[in-house]
Amino acid sequence: MFQPSPWRADFPAIAALERQHQTYLDSAATTQKPQALLDALSHYYGHGAANVHRAQHLPGALATQAFEASRDKVAAWLNAADSHQVIFTHGATSALNLLAYGLEHGFNEGDEIAISALEHHANLLPWQQLARRRNLRLVILPVNEQGFIDLNQALQLIGPRTRLLAVSQLSNVLGTWQPLPALLAHARAQGALTVVDGAQGVVHGRHDVQQLGCDFYVFSSHKLYGPEGVGVLYGRKQALEQLLHWQFGGEMVQLADYHAASFRPAPLGFEAGTPPIAGVIGLGATLDYLASLDALAVERHEASLHQHLLRGLADRDGLRILGTPQTALVSFVVDGVHNADIAHLLTEQGIAVRAGHHCAMPLLKGLGLEGAIRVSLAVYNDSDDLQRFFDALDQGLELLR
Incomplete structure (x- = not known):
């Protein structure tokens, strides 16, 4: 039965892609943009x-007013206590690097940083390099066959020497929601700071950072239907006060002399130079659009499409789904067939999916894989998109096997 998307017409690029005979199923990498965002960008650039x-x-x-209004909207979206807890960066990767450098002074040789085995490179490499600079121990929390951080082992590995825990909310490869409440509570009890990579999780449902109880939460605008080049770093007030400034220049300085300077507190103190003004304003417009949608209807639509995708993949012989995906995306491999070959044949048929290690190379290596195909969904997808994917997949596999 055909399942339409009530919001498909809100995204002009989808119609443009259809005219190019393209089916877009790579939204976990980046999303298409709503008309509300395009209008906001046009208004900003067209009116001065x-x-x-x-x-x-x-x-x-006027630019400042619109920029700061977007900060208020992000704070409201996350239910932050104060908009001054929201720092704009140039992406989630930029936000995580800000944390790794801004918190470096608080680590001593032999301290531990805990991350999980399923982290995106953006939430691995900054901590890996910090550990190398300060001679720290990077502790890797194992992941079970279902695709979840092994809670029993994690609680044993996070101990008195742990100074920071950094974990993803939703795996960008396995599509699994991680057991954050227990992990964060245990890390706090050990006196550790907690960082949540919400790049995937923020797209699916509203997440209350106060209820979540993390010290820091990061996400990228471009995955949340917003512009590229914009990221968000939320921090608890007491946690933000521990950050040292790491980039220097205009905007963030309070007083400057030739041989000394003082710097603003968060958020402006961590937004050195000209920020991505249009992008931030555009993110605010995108959040207005998303807030106008029926959240329950969106959740049901995405869940129904996801189940359709899972059933279709499970029905095909020799195909293995990685983990137990819970929302939005599915990664899979086919016995005896290289993922790049499948991706090539899908691309030739106008199906846009992602192949490779998905910026999580250690995870794929741990699974004994060179890569996988990932299909990811968004509010604008409908059941016809999935049928075109399945038809193309069948034709491709017929040629390859």
């Missing part, structure tokens, strides 16, 4: 762009 926080003239005042 200006730098923020620095000018008294009208264009500058």
